[in-house]
Each structure stands twice: as structure tokens, then as C-alpha cells.
Amino acid sequence: MNRPIHSCNPEIKLRPGSTLLADKLHLPALNYPFPEGRDSNTDVVEAEVVEWAVRHAFVERGGRGEAVLRSLGPADLVGRMFHRMDREAFLAASIWSAWMFLMEDHFCEAGAYHGSPEGLAQFHLWLREIMTDSHGYDWHPICQAIIRRLPVEYTDLCVRTGEATLDMARRIEKVSSSTQYLRWVEGMTYYFLGTIWQVGVSINSPPPSVKEYLLGRSSFGGGAPTCALADVVAGYEVPPNDYQHVEVRRLRTLVGIIASLCNDLMSFPREIGMIWNLPNILIAQGMSQQEAVNDTVRIHNDLVREYLELEARIRSWAGDGLQRFLHDMGTLMRGQYDWARRQKRYAATDNFFFDTLANPRTS
Template identity: 25%
Template sequence: MQAFPHSTTATPAAVVVPPSLALPVIESAFPRRLHPYWPRLQQETRRWLLEKRLMPADKVQEYADGLCYTDLMAGFYVGAPDEVLQAIADYSAWFFVWDDHHDRFVVHGRSGDWRRLRHRLHAAVDAPRHHLHHPDPLVAGFADSVLRLYGILSRTWNLRFARHFHAVIEAYDREFRNRTEGYVPGVGEYLALRRHTFAHWIWTDLLEASAGYELPDRVRKHPAYRRAALLSQEFAAWYNDLCSLPKEIAGDEVHNLGISLITHEGLTLEEAVDELRRRIEECIDEFLVARRKTLRLAHEIDDGTVRGKELGATVRTCVDNMRNWFSSAYWFHHESGRYMVDNWDDRSTPPYVTNEAAGEK
């Protein structure tokens, strides 16, 4: 089935979803949307990756478009101003590159390099302007993208984003230690850790940035809004685990819901896949309930005042984009070269990741 009537790739082709990964409810009930800025977004993020030296020029040329990082963001933050979507997309591309570097640090036992990067990122999220010219491209690129995000809303939002990203860094450190020690976390422990390594609350914060409106605590922390936000992110994280399971088993990974189920619940691989699918499908059903409750909240907030109208409209925009996240994340996993492990020479190492790109000799 084709995700878009007009494909975002240079050579349009139907996307074939393997039966084990197919979710008919997403394909039928979650129509895919794409920000009209997408073609320019792709060009500018490609240019930014080169300018910030985050990927070698030949890898950018060969793989950047096919990784579909910009497609993922353009299908999520629909309605964002072009410059805001660009800042989000560049930050997202950085995040994927950082994740790849983190993997290489683990594989090659480079604990000193990881420790230094961890401390530098903690410093950069608090003072990005002071790190724009850092010699490490990962630090400088991060500082550039974060500084642009910090210019969208208030200092209060910036501090919240920083707090959430500090937690992401520490979760990545926990992953580093788990993988180094060969420790597979239990299911509950893994799910809690995953909410940080997948950056659930970062992507949720960016919904407000894309809408150009900072939500008050009474809305952000409302059970319906928070539940809808959590479920949209859980879906993407668990579906990522389902699609990544072959790659991560091949790479001796320890962080995957399927791996935790096999290790701690005694499930076979086939049973773990079935359980992952069950949780994912349940997540979709529960989101639709939470979405309806959040839309009722938006209606209650819209009390006829100017403030109420603006706030209610922002809540509707945010929850609509949460819904967009389901289809965007789903199709991303079947279009992006990041998950086409059967085409790789080494199923544990993506072809666009090089030793040089990760600072190795």
C-alpha cells in the first residue's frame, strides 16, 4: 500500500508492509498528513547535516534522504511555521546521529568518549550559545538546534525542555552501562527507561512549540491530555521495538521490549512478537479514548473568551498532531533505510554509520 497519493521520494513506489508488522487500523483510520514545507525541509536538513559535519558528505549524499528523518517530523508537527519545523527537524536529525554515535561508543567500549560527551551535552542544554563553536560536531550541532528551539516560546518552556533532556542524557548513560554489563532490564524497568531514551516528553514539549503556544500546567498535567500524549509516544516506541527486534538481536542489544519479555517473562521469540503486537494494538484503542476526552477538555476550555478560544484551539492542534504521530511513525519504519536490515552487509550495523563519523580510527 502507498502511504501518500503523491510519494515524498524521488522514485514513487508502493510501500510493502510485512504481515508481521502490518497494522490495518493505522492504514485505514489514521490518514497520513504531510507539512507542505516538506521538500524544502529535506533540502535544508541535508545542508545542515553537512554544515555541522554530523555525517560525512558521501553518506549524506547517499543516505540522508532515504533515512526519511524529515518525513517523520513533517508528518507529525503539521501546521507548524516553516522555521519552527526546520528547527525541530534539524534537532531530530541530530538525535538520530547521536543515537548512532552512542551505539558505536558501546560497541567499541569507548566509555571515556561517552562520559565526556555526556557531560558536554548536559552543559550545552543549559547554555547552548556557549557551545556553538565546540570542536565536537555533536556538541556544536546540538547547541545550534537547541538554541533555535529556545527562541520559540518562553524561558519557562526552555527550562522544562532542558529538564526533560537532562533526563534523556542520564537514561542514555543507564543504557550505556546496561549494554556494557550485558544487563537486560525487566519489563517494568525497561518501559520506564524507554520513556526517556525515546524522549517521550521532548517530542510532547515540541507540540507546543509547533503550535506557537505554551500550555499551562492545568492542561499539560490534565489526566486526559497527559494520557493521550503518553500513549502516542508509547505506540511509536513499542512499534520501533517491534521493527527493530531483528537488528537488535543481531547486535546483542539488551534494550527492547521484546528482549525483556523473552529474558524475564520466558516468552519465545514468536510469543514476544505477539505480545508486542497486542500491547501496540491496545495502545491505539486507548489513545482513541484519551483523544476524545482531550477534545472534550478543549471544548470546555473554549469558554467564549479570547484566552479560552486560543487555548482550546491549541489543545485541539496538539492532540490532532498526536494522532498524526501514529501514521507518521508507522510509515517511517517502512520507508526509512534505518530499518532495512535485510539489505545490510552486517545486520547489526547500518551502512550509513562509519567509524570515522563516530570519531574512530
């Protein structure tokens, strides 16, 4: 018999607001020797993303959900990661960014499928089929099967998610080559795998080791599909053999982990006691809050140094498309930092004394 799906326990659910630490902590310098920037169309695209979410009833106009989405700024995140984008591709990627925020909130770690990895697996397989064949797959029958296993309050939301996923996938497919689009679907599959592991972990489970955590974080952090969209949004294409070269695969994995650790640091005050945050795992091993922050920054900066060494090797043989991709991987990581530091829900500037960025580079 399948296990019932439960609403998330209050101890697990992410807090709706930020938490101020008892004592403000020192955040050592993060190493981002990459250019800062923001696409000039970001504010206009942001407004269109909100309209998309309202139209698909993911959020209610004028309600708290709309306010949270505006505060999150999904287009602001994309616009800071990739500075010069094709207009329609920018909108498609920003809609995907909003879709990720909303879908996770409703269905993943703190949502309907908490404690039910098999239920989330079925849900993700359904979403993946929509993405795989966005013009031929009839998603309604499986949607009805999923609804039968969900609490009644998720019935309409599940249907709206199917409709929104179809629209989002078609937008990305329209601005991608077939190879680029399937790269993104593959990245989403890797992301889905990590979230299934995530929802199966109980608050009473032993915390994972640092290596176990980083393995999962590189998946459910969404790094793979984000990297897959880098050349799509900028209107070029990395040759497939270059994108899948073993050194480029290693580099993309590093990018995903580095961006995730930045998020862990910025969101730490909001997620004290949560298992899916590296400082909390280090605290469970006996470190103080400040020691855990320091060690997370050390791990982060060690990975950035590894990235820079690997990037230099790749640049020695990379063609024009891959050279542009390497530039975009740098702005992706720096953009994650610039976005997260400004997030009101993280309250990072209220909780940390910031050192300046290490070794900034302007071009």
C-alpha cells in the same frame, strides 16, 4: 579512578544494514485511528538539514554518512508527525531530529560512551548547559575536559558537537516561548537520563523485565522532547497549566511508549539479539519470534486503547490549544509508523506480511 571509555563491542554495535529474517513474519494490525499526512515543505527542509549536517562536519559531503542521513530522512519523520508547520520551526525541529540520530550514533549506546555511564552523564550535563543558556554559557572549557577522557579520534567531533548543539538550541529557542523552550529542555533531560542507563547495560546483563524496559524506553525513545515541540512547530501554545495537567502528563507518557514500540517492531529484523528491543526481551523469556511480535503488537494496541480513553476524557474539558495538541499527538504516533515502515535500514516490508491499520480515521 574513572573507568576508561571503550569502543563498542561488535556484538553490541547496531548493524550498518538490515537483516532478513529466515522466515517472513506476520505483523498483526497496529491500531492508529489517526490521520495520515506529510508537511508540503518536507523535501525542501530535508535538503536544508543535510546541508546543516555537512556544514557542521557531522557528515562528509558525498560520503557514506551523508547517504545514511538522507536515507534516514529526519525531516521526513517530523513532516509525517506534524502535518502543517511554521517553516522555520519545521527546520529547527528537523535539525534537532538529525542531531539526535548523529549524536546517538557517535556517543551513546553504540558509540564512544558504551559501558561508561558516568562519562555519558558528564557529556550530557555539558550539552544540557549549552541548551539551558545558549547565549551566555561558554561551553569550551568543559569540552576540553571531556576531550581529555575521550580517544583521540573523538577530539574534533566533540568540538563540532558543541558548535552544532549551540546552533540547534538557538534555532529552537528562537521559535519558542520561554515556557515552551524550557519544556523541551526538560524533555531532553529525561531523554539523557534514559540513555545513561542504556549505556551501562552489558550484553551479558540479564535482560530487563517488560515493565523495566517500558520505563526506560519511554525515556531514551525521545518521546518527551518530541511532544514538547508539537505546538512549537505548529505555531500555537498549549497553556502551561493544561500541558502540565496530570492527565496530559499521562497521555504524553503513553505517546512516547507507543511510538517507541512501533519502532521496536519495525527495527526488530535489524536488532535481533539486541537487548533494547521488546521482541528480543520476550524471546529471552521463551517466546518464538512470531509470538514475540504478536505480544508486542498486543501491548502496543492495549496502550493505544488506553490512550484513546484518556484522550476522550481530556477532550471533555480541553480548550482550543489543548484540542490542537491532542490532534497532534495522534498524528505524531501515526507519523512514526508511516516513517518507520518506509525505512530501508529496517527492511520491514521485506521481513513482515503487514495487516492493514486497524480503525483508520481520515480527519
